[in-house]
Amino acid sequence: MFNIVDLRKDNNEEAAKALYQKLTQRTKFNDGANIIGAVSEILDAVKSLGDKALRDYSKKFDNADIKEIRVSEAEINAAYNAVEPELLQTIRISRQNIWSFHEKQLQNSWISPNKDGTMLGQLVRPIEKAGLYVPGGTAPLISSVLMTAVPAKVAGVSNIIMCTPPTKEGTVNPAILVAAREAGVDEVYRVGGAQAIAAMAYGTESIPRVDKICGPGNVYVSTAKRLIFGDCDIDMFAGPSEILVIADATARPEYVAADLLSQAEHDKLASSVMITDDEGFVQKVADEIEKQLPELSRKAIIESSLKEFGFAVLVENIEQAIEVSNNIAPEHLEICINEPMSMLGLIKNAGAIFVGNYSPEPLGDYMAGPSHVLPTSGTARFSSPVNVDQFLKKSSLIYYNRQALEKTSGNIMRFAEAELLDAHANAIKVRFRN
């Protein structure tokens, strides 16, 4: 079902490189002139025509006639009646767990006053407006709404809006509306695609301009985010989802198999990797996959995903497993080994780390608390999970008095001269002319 890569031999560097390449190159930014051109046209149209462009594109791309762009209070109230009370209860528990975790990320503004009367510091404040993009599609991404909007709300963002494509009937999935309201989203707009990104970046009659846009989307949405970046902040470029399980002989094959399967069902491009130092374990997991797969409804997607991007990697020992994992920099990393905590210090790159046999990835997807919006395709090398800090901004604070400025005035003037900027030196000189 999956592919086996043996990295135990000495001359395995090429096999390792081929694996890394296969995994990171599942999707690449499509910089084809066609897509950039099409998206640029949409951005320009929304900038100049506003709501009219949004209505035209919804007709064209979503086959929907949208009258009211904003989802009304009445529709949101109706959504509450359409959602099962148990699901509402689950959404509320999840929201609370996400809130509790992210509250721990809040930072204070700080100052550092010095004995000479000077003071330096850093003001930390929330951005004012955040925009959340929620893609359409068959499966409603209820949990993703919570996992993005709640951290923004915890940060103190005063206005959170959401855009999501309408169905042909112009409606929005009720569970999405309920999750948005529970998460603290202030306004929901039935607009999708690059036109939604343009609307949030530049504003229209109906949709306010925001300071930051978050959320995944197709290549048009991603390209739009790339092009508007700078006029507005963006979160990251989400690629297909991925899991990496490090397992030794103490792991349970049926658990590991189930976790690999759960990742593979997301997408044909999703990747499921297991790394183990126990050769016998590979067959056990393969057997379990064969056993569990027939009962799963997304069997075809899973099979395709495992065949193309499913790997069992054999290594000499757990240290090597972690080295390979660091090179892959997985979105989700499960550590199913004896004394898993003892390995934390070696892990360099991972979006979220799931420790032990009873921390399966779906726990993190829905209930644990940390955001499930995580860096993919190796970007955990430099990116972080969605977190409160991404909705905060900082200002440096500098306060000097006359005496302290005079003391360092020679240094400032020397620097200014070296950089050929004598008006900079002059700003110091005028203050000490007499």
Added chain:
Amino acid sequence: MFNIVDLRKDNNEEAAKALYQKLTQRTKFNDGANIIGAVSEILDAVKSLGDKALRDYSKKFDNADIKEIRVSEAEINAAYNAVEPELLQTIRISRQNIWSFHEKQLQNSWISPNKDGTMLGQLVRPIEKAGLYVPGGTAPLISSVLMTAVPAKVAGVSNIIMCTPPTKEGTVNPAILVAAREAGVDEVYRVGGAQAIAAMAYGTESIPRVDKICGPGNVYVSTAKRLIFGDCDIDMFAGPSEILVIADATARPEYVAADLLSQAEHDKLASSVMITDDEGFVQKVADEIEKQLPELSRKAIIESSLKEFGFAVLVENIEQAIEVSNNIAPEHLEICINEPMSMLGLIKNAGAIFVGNYSPEPLGDYMAGPSHVLPTSGTARFSSPVNVDQFLKKSSLIYYNRQALEKTSGNIMRFAEAELLDAHANAIKVRFRN
């Protein structure tokens, strides 16, 4: 010399809007197909040809034959002899001040253990490799090297490299080399332009691939950063520099004039704005500008900058001044008023805030400690100064035990079903089958 905007009248909204537009639209991402096409070609060439492409482009764009791409130890040692001892001393004091300030931004990894035996947390680790781009040009940006490399070093980045365009003779400014070494840059490469960005994003035979690229550059460098973003992290898009001074009748016209002049000398596109509630103060500053200007060497640049992007804005009171400033979201904000600290709580958007009459912007440019690499063109709405956090990444940590997972298993399965992901539910079910 500068333009006067009176916002004291009731119907001044249009004047305010025109001002905001004028200031934020000094530069825009040039998404013309020509530039994107030319840069894409450079990226592809460097990806496929490596060092050879770097040499070819250096010949073509910098008119330089570069043999050794990496600057040698001998060249760096020679640079120390070429730099005045006083300047070296100043660089060292500046580096120490930058280090002390940024050390205060360091974050610890944390865990939050719960009574039920579960544990959540966040690992905070530095990125491994950072790449710094330093543009060429007439004035060597010595201080910018310190202001970017030192925060990366404080964060614990283990490998910091720098790229900067060679002169026609293939050399690099000695003061830049000394600043790089003092700041902790490990390797310097004589490569500029989009090709330098490509080399750092993808790696060549000589230049290692990095995790994050920082530093300003021309439209080719910016476009390259935009296109490689995602394969590698980037800092921000730096626009022309800007200052906003809020002054009341207690401010000193000669100081304010000097500070506006010091900003204007950077660039014809630089902007210098003063906001005051004292009509008489405007003329006093204008007189001081006339007085100080003739002695400044960059007089022509200053005159052009002030004429186009220099503004004196009249407001009813200081609260209104801050409101206008929040809308502009200036890179540098000087508060030269009575009891300036009492206004900090109203400031929403600013890169760095300089408090009082003895905290002129050049103090922050060179010596105070906070990085002078700050968000421009209104991006302080959502961006921060270069800081340690930008060189750190986080991983979420999730640990549950059997009992705790069982307790929330119903919630996880309900969510999975609502999102039509039954392999996710299966990952829970297999753990509680018996």
